[in-house]
Amino acid sequence: MASEKILKAKQEQVEALSAKLNKAVAGVVVDYRGITVADDTKLRKELREAGVEYAVIKNNILRRAAEAAGLSDLTASMTGTTAFAMSESDPIAAAKILHKYAEASKGKYAIKAGFMEGKVLDVAGVESLAKLPGKQELLTMLCMALNGNIRGLAVALNAVAEKKGEEQPA
Template sequence: MLSNNRKLKEAKVQEIREKLEKSEAVVLANYQGLNVEEDTKLRKDLREAGVEYKVYKNTLVTLAAKELGMEGILEYLKGPVSMAISYEDVTAPARILNDFAKEHKNLELKAGVVQGEVYDEAKIKELASIPSKEILIAKLLGSLKAPMSNLVYLLNAIKEKNESAESAE
């Protein structure tokens, strides 16, 4: 019985290690005090953004983090801790959790790991202020489009001026 329990724990540690290893960003938060409705909404928001939301035993996360050399997050693994894990968008977990925490004071950001670097709460909140990749791309395309549009208007104005000069002759 004891060895079976140990095997289950080892499998969980392996699962956590793989998630941490594959992730682009992991944000740790204290979720204590959220009711079922709030927790369900948070999970839905995260899921829609492609972010995985898990709660593991701190001891198991500690073992996985040590295996990966992520000792920097160990100090934040105290009390009830949830993990928002993103495999693509670095800002999504921080942004969604931070926005949710503004409306629900029971959720507190603790720290995170972004592309292997440990971020404290202040850095996570700073990361949360960065717009999503889609918004940044739209802004970039908009800024690229503006000069081209101005050039088209200028060329069109020159063409119309030349045509009106030719018809006046």
């Protein structure tokens, strides 16, 4: 039987992880078996730059934290080697990055499940989330659409001004 000190440390770890899960807008559970150290280092760097927290967590601790956070449907995916990524700000960053690595690894690195805004997603749900455009891409699309409308308005106003200029006698 584990000592009281170890149990207390594990309970604190579960509570801290549960609090993070409650704050997170999205997260992804992955099977990291087969990833090389170099690939893992690149992956962690890319996730960190995107504001995503990534860690290898024991299944039992992650399972208890998910249950405490109201994500008990997520516990079915917690078998084997498990790593977990979550974001407090960008709901699709973790899914995008991890999906890209899963495709590049050809089956060695696999997505197990995920969640977004309190709802558990299966592998297909995480993959569809990963295919959505990111915040920067959406802002770019919006700016292009607005710029096109403004440009059209400027051309129309210019045409009206030229037409009125022709009508006035010199």
